[in-house]
Amino acid sequence: MxxxxxxxxxxxxxxxxxxxxxxxxxxxxxxxxxxxxxxxxxxxxxxxxxxxxxxxxxxxxxxxxxxxxxxxxxxxxxxxxxxxxxxxxxxxxxxxxxxxxxxxxxxxxxxxNNRPPIAPEIHDAALARGLLRYCPICDGYEVTDRRVAVIGTQAHGSNEALFLRMFTADVTLIAPDGDHALVEAEREKLEEAGVKMLDGPCEPLRINGDEILVPTPQGLIGYNAVYPALGxxxxxxxxxxxxxxxxxxxxxxxxxxxxxxxxxxxxxxxxxxxxxxxxxxxxxxxxxxxxxxxxxxxxxxxxxxxx
Incomplete structure (x- = not known):
């Protein structure tokens, strides 16, 4: 010692x-x-x-x-x-x-940070390119007028989606595991703000060119940036x-x-x-x-x- x-x-x-x-x-x-x-x-x-x-x-x-x-x-x-x-x-x-x-x-x-479903090497590459982001306070400015997804639900996901809405009109809140667990008041606020809502689950994310792809039950959807709101x-x-x-x-x-x-x-x-x-x-x-x-x-x- x-x-x-x-x-x-x-x-x-x-x-x-x-x-x-x-x-x-x-x-x-x-x-x-x-x-x-x-x-x-x-x-x-x-x-x-x-x-x-x-x-x-x-x-x-x-x-x-x-x-x-x-x-x-x-x-x-x-x-x-x-x-x-x-x-x-x-x-x-x-x-x-x-x-x-x-x-x-x-x-x-x-x-x-709890990560979304994504391979480690893809996670690091997406993070380096700004396709995957964890702090809208820090870098929400960088996604101004871009197409953005938030992976999360309940109050945490809802609040992050609403926060990002002041930077861009194209925000989608995607549930990570299945149906959204949002109370009625949260849904009303999201709808009023124009935030789209999609149920999960999210299969492993991947990169395609300048987009990060989120596989969902509704299909494969590309975004300019994804923010995990998973605690x-x-x-x-x-x-x-x-x-x-x-x-x-x-x-x-x-x-x-x-x-x-x-x-x-x-x-x-x-x-x-x-x-x-x-x-x-x-x-x-x-x-x-x-x-x-x-x-x-x-x-x-x-x-x-x-x-």
């Missing part, structure tokens, strides 16, 4: 890396562990992240943030934290055969091991300073209840890091020795 850290950051997405930059510059002893599954890395080009006219790929943004953290000693270690436990005043993180100890843990583990899996299981409280869907409940309900455990980014946006995650990372520094200062005097 390595010597105890002031803070172990789990996850090197926008939230975790922002926190790492802050904490390293506070002269705290930190480490960052990342399993390599950041959703941000899947973004071909984000055009609504301030400061990057023309856009920037998720991978390039993350690499720039890694490089910036490394300037101050915040080096990312590849690894998967399989278990967290408490040992007195310390947290113990199990990473393969290693055991790392830290006074503070910051979880920035994010979420995993996501919150990577909050490490916090749950420690008894942290979460929402029904698994997001961690935090206070205004990113503290969870477990003392010494903080969360930032998509794993916490909030808005799934890069800029928001970065803001939470900054808030969490500043809170961590201040909370540590309350328990011990932080003085930088000047020679």
């Amino acid at each position: 390595i010597a105890p850290l002031d803070c172990l950051i789990i996850g090197a997405g926008p939230a975790g890396l922002t926190a790492a930059i802050y904490l390293a510059r506070f002269h705290l002893k930190i480490a960052i562990v990342d399993a390599g599954h950041s959703r941000a890395a899947m973004i071909p080009c984000t055009r609504n992240h301030a400061g990057y006219p023309g856009g920037i790929s998720g991978k390039e943004l993350l690499q720039r943030m890694r490089d910036q953290a490394a300037e101050f000693g915040g080096i990312v270690t590849h690894g998967l934290v399989e278990k967290l436990e408490k040992d007195g005043d310390l947290f113990i993180a199990h990473i393969g055969e290693e055991r790392w100890s830290a006074r503070i843990i910051l979880l920035a583990t994010g979420v995993v 996501s899996v919150i990577r909050s299981e490490l916090a749950m091991m420690l008894g942290a409280e979460g929402t029904e869907d698994g997001c961690l409940i935090v206070d205004n300073h990113q503290r969870t309900t477990v003392a010494g455990l903080y969360a930032a980014g998509d794993v916490a209840k909030g808005l799934d946006q890069i800029s928001h995650a970065m803001g939470e990372g900054g808030v969490a890091a500043t809170t961590i520094r201040n909370d540590i200062a309350e328990t011990c005097l932080l003085l930088r020795r000047v020679k």
Whole structure:
């Protein structure tokens, strides 16, 4: 086991890396562990992240943030934290055969989108070409006046279809598994907005030229873009091991300073209840890091020795 850290950051997405930059510059002893599954890395080009006219790929943004953290000693270690436990005043993180100890843990583990039926290699190709998209807040502008399908139903699917309707008049909501599970009020809103509704199931999606094809019981239909509205899996299981409280869907409940309900455990980014946006995650990372520094200062005097 390595010597105890002031803070172990789990996850090197926008939230975790922002926190790492802050904490390293506070002269705290930190480490960052990342399993390599950041959703941000899947973004071909984000055009609504301030400061990057023309856009920037998720991978390039993350690499720039890694490089910036490394300037101050915040080096990312590849690894998967399989278990967290408490040992007195310390947290113990199990990473393969290693055991790392830290006074503070910051979880920035994010979420995993539930995918539609599609082969992995086709999924990645469609994502890179903008035929498959997961965030209408981020890139709805790019499908302005295009033919768009939303795969989903119930409130989640209905709300996403209505959101996309402000970008284009050609929106179809397709049920993923069978008949739509929409209440009457949802159907009325969709009909009033001019959103078409098709029952599923959706057979595996595929690409044909500049279209993504959705096989349905009504036939094979081509779209310029498809948005899955199938929910996501919150990577909050490490916090749950420690008894942290979460929402029904698994997001961690935090206070205004990113503290969870477990003392010494903080969360930032998509794993916490909030808005799934890069800029928001970065803001939470900054808030969490500043809170961590201040909370540590309350328990011990932080003085930088000047020679």
